[in-house]
Amino acid sequence: MAGSDGRLICPSAAVIEGGDGVRFSVTHDGATHSAFAIRYRDQVHAYLNRCAHRGVELDWVPGRFFDRDGRYLICATHGALYEPGSGRCAGGPCGGGLVKLAVIEKNSGIYLVAAGSSDEREQR
Numbered sequence: 001m002a003g004s005d006g007r008l009i010c011p012s013a014a015v016i017e018g019g020d021g022v023r024f025s026v027t028h029d030g031a032t033h034s035a036f037a038i039r040y041r042d043q044v045h046a047y048l049n050r051c052a053h054r055g056v057e058l059d060w061v062p063g064r065f066f067d068r069d070g071r072y073l074i075c076a077t078h079g080a081l082y083e084p085g086s087g088r089c090a091g092g093p094c095g096g097g098l099v100k101l102a103v104i105e106k107n108s109g110i111y112l113v114a115a116g117s118s119d120e121r122e123q124r
């Protein structure tokens with residue numbers, strides 16, 4: 001049970017260090033958006049799945065957000081790079097950063113914290 005900590009996105013074990021991310025849906029600013037969670041340096045981070053360049057989803061292959069070296073998050077469309085821990089633009093045509101979502105990890109689960117948001121793990 002998430003209690004006041006938010007809604008469960010997925011089990012902790014589903015988000016592997018530097019591996020594929022877990023996609024989920026979130027209500028943000030009154031609309032439903034695609035979002036994702038990744039693990040980087042043993043911390044879970046979550047972002048709207050929306051490139052700052054053209055507003056498209058980052059992953060062509062669902063869940064594939066890291067670049068080949070596992071150093072940056074990469075947009076598959078034009079190659080914008082984002083810092084995994086902050087979502088800040090690290091190269092390419094970002095022109096901004098990713099929208100970060102508040103998550104916590106506890107009791108072997110990853111929870112969305114953002115007030116007023118709802119989530120639903122996407123089935124692919």
Ligand code: FES
Pocket residue numbers: 051052053054055056075076077078079080092093094
């Ligand atoms: S749409 Fe992401 S880099 Fe252009």
